[in-house]
Amino acid sequence: MTNGRQDRRYLWLGPGAAWLILLMLFAVSLGSAYLPLGAGNLAVNLGIAAVMLAVLAAVLMDLRNSVALVRIVAAAGLFWIIIMFALTFSDFLTRHY
Amino acid sequence: MTDAALPFVPPLDIWRGSYLDEGHTIASWLTTTDHKRIAILYALSITVFFFIGGVAIGLVRLELISPTGLFLTSDEYNRLFTIHGIIMVWFFLVPSIPATLGNFLLPMMIGAPDVAFPRLNLLSWYLYVGGAAFTVYVLLSGGVDTGWTFYPPFSSEYSHSNVIPAAVGVFIVGFSSIATGVNFLATIHMLRAPGMTWLRLPLFVWSMYTVSVVMVLATPVLAMSLLLIVAERFFGLPIFDPSAGGDPILFQHLFWFYSHPAVYIMILPAMGVVSEVFACFARRRVFGYAFMVFAMLMIAVVGFMVWGHHMFVAGQSPVADLIFSFLSFIVAVPSAIKVFNWTATLYRGHIGFEAPMIYALGFLGLFTIGGLTGLFLASVPIDIATTDTYFVVAHFHTIMVGGTVSAFMAGIHYWWPKVTGKLYNEFWAQFAAITMFLGFNVTFLPQFVMGWLGMPRRYHYYPDVFQIWHVLSSGGALILAAAYLMPLVYLTWSLFYGQDAGANPWRSTGLEWQTPSPPPKTNFVRPPRVDADPYEYHDFGRTEETGGEARARPQGEAT
Amino acid sequence: MSDTAGALQHPWPDLRMQRAGVGLGMWMFLASEVLFFGGLMVSYAVYRSFNEDAFRIAGAHAQIVYGSINTVILLTSSFTMTVALRAATANVRQATLLFLGITAALGIAFLVCKGLEYREDLKEHLFPGPQFPLSPPATAMFWGFYWAMTGIHAVHLTAGIAVVLVVWTLFKRRVIPVQGSTMEGVAIYWHFVDSVWIVLFPLLYLAGRS
Numbered sequence: 001m002t003n004g005r006q007d008r009r010y011l012w013l014g015p016g017a018a019w020l021i022l023l024m025l026f027a028v029s030l031g032s033a034y035l036p037l038g039a040g041n042l043a044v045n046l047g048i049a050a051v052m053l054a055v056l057a058a059v060l061m062d063l064r065n066s067v068a069l070v071r072i073v074a075a076a077g078l079f080w081i082i083i084m085f086a087l088t089f090s091d092f093l094t095r096h097y
Numbered sequence: 098m099t100d101a102a103l104p105f106v107p108p109l110d111i112w113r114g115s116y117l118d119e120g121h122t123i124a125s126w127l128t129t130t131d132h133k134r135i136a137i138l139y140a141l142s143i144t145v146f147f148f149i150g151g152v153a154i155g156l157v158r159l160e161l162i163s164p165t166g167l168f169l170t171s172d173e174y175n176r177l178f179t180i181h182g183i184i185m186v187w188f189f190l191v192p193s194i195p196a197t198l199g200n201f202l203l204p205m206m207i208g209a210p211d212v213a214f215p216r217l218n219l220l221s222w223y224l225y226v227g228g229a230a231f232t233v234y235v236l237l238s239g240g241v242d243t244g245w246t247f248y249p250p251f252s253s254e255y256s257h258s259n260v261i262p263a264a265v266g267v268f269i270v271g272f273s274s275i276a277t278g279v280n281f282l283a284t285i286h287m288l289r290a291p292g293m294t295w296l297r298l299p300l301f302v303w304s305m306y307t308v309s310v311v312m313v314l315a316t317p318v319l320a321m322s323l324l325l326i327v328a329e330r331f332f333g334l335p336i337f338d339p340s341a342g343g344d345p346i347l348f349q350h351l352f353w354f355y356s357h358p359a360v361y362i363m364i365l366p367a368m369g370v371v372s373e374v375f376a377c378f379a380r381r382r383v384f385g386y387a388f389m390v391f392a393m394l395m396i397a398v399v400g401f402m403v404w405g406h407h408m409f410v411a412g413q414s415p416v417a418d419l420i421f422s423f424l425s426f427i428v429a430v431p432s433a434i435k436v437f438n439w440t441a442t443l444y445r446g447h448i449g450f451e452a453p454m455i456y457a458l459g460f461l462g463l464f465t466i467g468g469l470t471g472l473f474l475a476s477v478p479i480d481i482a483t484t485d486t487y488f489v490v491a492h493f494h495t496i497m498v499g500g501t502v503s504a505f506m507a508g509i510h511y512w513w514p515k516v517t518g519k520l521y522n523e524f525w526a527q528f529a530a531i532t533m534f535l536g537f538n539v540t541f542l543p544q545f546v547m548g549w550l551g552m553p554r555r556y557h558y559y560p561d562v563f564q565i566w567h568v569l570s571s572g573g574a575l576i577l578a579a580a581y582l583m584p585l586v587y588l589t590w591s592l593f594y595g596q597d598a599g600a601n602p603w604r605s606t607g608l609e610w611q612t613p614s615p616p617p618k619t620n621f622v623r624p625p626r627v628d629a630d631p632y633e634y635h636d637f638g639r640t641e642e643t644g645g646e647a648r649a650r651p652q653g654e655a656t
Numbered sequence: 657m658s659d660t661a662g663a664l665q666h667p668w669p670d671l672r673m674q675r676a677g678v679g680l681g682m683w684m685f686l687a688s689e690v691l692f693f694g695g696l697m698v699s700y701a702v703y704r705s706f707n708e709d710a711f712r713i714a715g716a717h718a719q720i721v722y723g724s725i726n727t728v729i730l731l732t733s734s735f736t737m738t739v740a741l742r743a744a745t746a747n748v749r750q751a752t753l754l755f756l757g758i759t760a761a762l763g764i765a766f767l768v769c770k771g772l773e774y775r776e777d778l779k780e781h782l783f784p785g786p787q788f789p790l791s792p793p794a795t796a797m798f799w800g801f802y803w804a805m806t807g808i809h810a811v812h813l814t815a816g817i818a819v820v821l822v823v824w825t826l827f828k829r830r831v832i833p834v835q836g837s838t839m840e841g842v843a844i845y846w847h848f849v850d851s852v853w854i855v856l857f858p859l860l861y862l863a864g865r866s
Contacts, residue, residue, distance in 0.1 A: 008748075008751075010742070010746075011739050011742045011743055011746065011748070011751065012739045012742075015735050015738035015739055015742070016735065018735070018738075019731060019732065019734070019735035022731045022734075023728065023731060026724075026727055026728070026731065029857075029858060029862070030720075030724060030862070033858075033862035033865040033866060034865050034866055035866055036866045037866060038866075041862070041865070041866050042858070042863070045858035045862050046858060048858075049854050049855055049857070049858050052854045053851055053854055053855070056734065056847060056850065056851055056854070057847075057851070059738075060734050060735070060737075060738045060847050061843075061844055061847045066679070067676070069286065069680060070679060070680055070683050073680065073683045073684055073686075073687050074683060074686075074687065076310075076314070076687050077314075077686065077687035077688075077690035077691065078690070080314045080401065080687075080690075080691055080694075081690060081691060081694040081697075083401055083402060084318070084354060084691070084694050084695075084698055085694075085698055085701065087402060087404070087405065087417075087420070087421070088347075088350050088354075088698050088702065089701075089702070090405075090414075090416065090417045090420050091346075091350065091405065091408075091413045091414050091416075091417035092414075092702050092705070092706075093705075094414040094415075094416035094417060095414040096414070130666075204667075209667060210666070210667040211666060211667040212667075213667075213668075213677050213681065214677075214681060215666060215667070217681075275685070275688050278684075278688075279681050279684045279685050279688070280681070282680075282681075282684055283677050283680055283681045283684065286680065287673060287676065287677045287680065288667065313684055313685075313687060313688045314687060314688065314691050315691070316688070317688045317689065317691040317692030317694075317695070318691050318692070318694065318695045320692055321692050321693075321694075321695030321696055322695060324804075324808070325695075325696075325699070325804065328800070328803075328804050329800075332803070333783075333784055333785055334784055334799075334800035334801075334803055334804055335784055335796050335797055335800050336699065336797070336800050336801070336804065340793060341784070341793045341794055341796045341797045341800070342703060342706065342707050342710070342793060342794035342797050343703070343797060344702070344703075347699055347702055347703075350698075351695050351698075351699070354695070
């Protein structure tokens, strides 16, 4: 590109911030795993993983700037996985044998 | 783009030959990225597999004439019906309409020059061939005996047959479905011609849209379930092994998460085809177009939530039985909407009984029989009594084979002049259509009866009381075989001796008819533009006075 | 720098739509992949909910150090991939090649690290089979998932590395311009493979740490 520096910074500034946030979240998740929280451990770890996925999707995969259609496709994957979990567990959580 | 009324026969100086003239060598076909040629590659391959699967079940039906068998060992019997199921489901029914008619027509119906990713389209065919190669290997090396459903623990631990190659073949062919689905979705979203709004899409395009959604979101789960079977059988990972706390029923959840929607993968395209055929041969607008669209979307979504009705007696919890039973009844609603709308489309139409129409009417009958018996099976108490009987076999064959194959044949005949530029022999086609409907019912109505009386499916030997029904059914299968062979003959004959069809022999309104037959490589001589709703048949009815050619919109403004 | 002429593919009318189309197609494929891994996740969830203790016992044997290093590697590779994509979009060819190269190298580093970890695991006979050291029986279930999940993830990553290397070569030899629609699809796929790891890590490495 022609007017150099300004543009080069744009290349890595946003993703760099996201990268640092991801590393930080990862560290928190790893540390929390050693606290005796019982079932809370899994909840915290999965909660942080969900936040990490959100950061990754929004910033690095650029979902925040994408058209509605792409967001719908991404949401569809999520929605169908919820169907899968909900109905599969409708069996396993109601078994009494 | 000078006139809005689309040209039917283009000026000869622009006409540079059809897609069939773009190369005559085998290499030109095997490296083509033209969606029309890929459709033909698919059509030839699935026809081969259809007849392999047909021979397998023909032997089974012959064997079942006698209560104690005629010439097969029980092991051979198991392998034959398994290979029949695997081939017919994954190598014929799932790709049948989408990969052939869909591939050929979808871009033309929306006015696009090709699908969004032409090379991916070719890759999908090669994936199909790759999967097919594994299946042929299974066939030649002695077969597989798990049934097409691959249930563990039999498939993972006990079967001594070729489970892994069979699973790998299905795994690979699944990705060809996914590739086709992604391609179609991107094409419909991105490449519609100017003026082709969502609610102007022909219903066949909508059916391709909904089926692609199902393919893309359901097939991967099948892939994973088969991969886990391979992981257990080959690598010894105890995923479904009860001795390590595994649950074989979990496999059934994963398997049916795909395999129930797979039924909709087979039937949604059929619905699309017959919607086109009914409108054309009754010279009527499709009744309740918007309802038809929403019904298909609803079938596609709710179809994902009913899979547990395959597992009422498998050990699933009673609460889950109740939920899945309820949802299964719900999915019958949009199906019923479609049947009523088709009937209303026919009402007061100028119905002509050309072969595609006879096939489509056959679809309507079989779909209704299959659908209503499906409601029996969605009800838990009845299903408990009829699980794994011939009643179930007859139900799902009627709907996914009777329905889909009837519609597939309707589509093949309807679009044959477009694809090949030739007219087939109408008398023989009508004869074959009627034979198929009769043959189908003679084959499967006895199966409904004997299933209701308690004849279990997949049994090699059976009590004498069922013999009469088995003999009737086998006789029907013979009629059906004749009905399947006839089109091979007269359609092939038409390629060489058939009359030239002209651009639009049925005087249809669809965009695919507004271009020469067979179409040029780029589909249209000039980029089309749409300014009318689909199915405007009212304007000219059946009469010849409009000059023998249908028009998208005679009074259209020049643009 | 306007070497985008060769980038437009049949049947797209213009490059902007083509890029959008490739991005859309890749996202659709990812929706499919989400369901693919979803089958694995739901199985894990079912078994873990029935065998809470066994999964804790078994999870404590996962190699947390290798796992953590690999997480950092993969997160970093997602960062470099994004920079490569932005450089490609801005048509900064050198930066594209550099960061794409780093991304591939990080991917390979991940696989090497994973290989070392597998060697440790096998030394402890943690592959389900007759010599499997842990009890109760459901611990073998956890390790079944460990091998299946990391194995399938590694296959995905290997495919990603292969694609990145091919694309890198094509860019380097100027067969295709960096500004075309190729990077769009490659980047989204790479991030997806990273996302899968973000979910797998707590399931496989953090169970039973406390």
